[in-house]
Amino acid sequence: MSVPRFWLKQYRDELASLLAVAFSPRLSLSRLSLHPLLYSTCIGLAISTISVILLWIGFHPTVYELPVLSPKISLVPSPLPRRPPPRFPPGTHLPRIPETRASGPLDLPTFCPEYDLVRFDDPRVWWESDHDSSDNEDDHLMHRNLVPPLKRLIELVEKYGGHLEVQDAYRPSGVHSPRSLHKEGRAVDLTCRGLSLEDLARFAYAAGFDWVYYESGGRGGDHVHCSVRR
Numbered sequence: 001m002s003v004p005r006f007w008l009k010q011y012r013d014e015l016a017s018l019l020a021v022a023f024s025p026r027l028s029l030s031r032l033s034l035h036p037l038l039y040s041t042c043i044g045l046a047i048s049t050i051s052v053i054l055l056w057i058g059f060h061p062t063v064y065e066l067p068v069l070s071p072k073i074s075l076v077p078s079p080l081p082r083r084p085p086p087r088f089p090p091g092t093h094l095p096r097i098p099e100t101r102a103s104g105p106l107d108l109p110t111f112c113p114e115y116d117l118v119r120f121d122d123p124r125v126w127w128e129s130d131h132d133s134s135d136n137e138d139d140h141l142m143h144r145n146l147v148p149p150l151k152r153l154i155e156l157v158e159k160y161g162g163h164l165e166v167q168d169a170y171r172p173s174g175v176h177s178p179r180s181l182h183k184e185g186r187a188v189d190l191t192c193r194g195l196s197l198e199d200l201a202r203f204a205y206a207a208g209f210d211w212v213y214y215e216s217g218g219r220g221g222d223h224v225h226c227s228v229r230r
Contacts, residue, residue: 080152081208088201090216102211103181103227111184116230117170118144122154126165126193141170143185145228150188152207160203162195167223187227189220200224 085094095102119140121127129139142150146169157164168176170185181187192200201214201224209226216222 080206081149082206084202084206088198088205088212088214090198090214090222093211093213094205095211099181099211099213099227100179102229103186104229106179106181106183107230108183113185116143117141117185118147120147120150122151124154124158124164126163128165128167137168137171137174139166139169141185142188143170143228143230145230146186146188146226149204149208149226149228153190153204153209156203156207157192157195157200160195160199162200163193164200165191165193167191167220181227184230186230187225189215190224190226191222192224197222197224 088094093099119138120142121140127139129135129137154164166188168182168189169187171180171182173183176182182189190200190204191197195203197214197216201212204224204226205212210229211227213225214222215225
């Protein structure tokens with residue numbers, strides 16, 4: 001790989017400036033390390049040297065990319081918080097630690113719905129509460145920390161031809177266990193049309209949720225459960 005000429009010229013000029021300052025007869029040896037011009041020149045020379053070396057060896061920053069799921073889906077480069085796992089079988093979770101360690105335990109005394117919860121909407125998502133008149137829940141309500149990974153997941157699912165479905169988010173009472181993070185809006189239950197639940201779980205983990213669980217065979221039906229820390 002060739003190095004741009006203006007980089008080499010800058011490198012040469014800075015080296016000449018450094019030598020001129022270093023060998024100046026008015027610059028005593030005792031003041032060499034304190035001379036501001038020499039100090040700034042050394043910093044600039046070091047930065048230029050590192051940049052030239054990186055270009056010379058062909059360095060490029062790593063960007064995680066999702067694998068192609070089928071011949072019909074093109075590979076879309078996506079900067080992701082994590083590398084997606086190659087597989088995510090039913091009944092497994094990542095990371096391989098309990099949810100209370102990965103996302104933290106339920107702590108209702110310090111939970112403030114007025115501050116912690118936000119209402120999130122995206123027309124690309126199917127929201128279960130918008131189609132269920134038998135319940136007064138609102139799946140758009142969730143903890144503010146749940147929104148960033150959910151946004152990334154929506155983008156990933158759309159790029160790979162799926163349609164994300166939010167089945168459950170904030171639930172102060174009802175169907176979940178007494179220690180469920182749904183009670184703080186820090187958990188969301190997801191399904192998907194157009195993609196398998198295994199791929200949805202892989203994408204959710206790559207999108208940055210703190211804990212992802214592919215629930216299978218439970219009373220709530222097969223779905224992907226995701227949660228975040230406060």
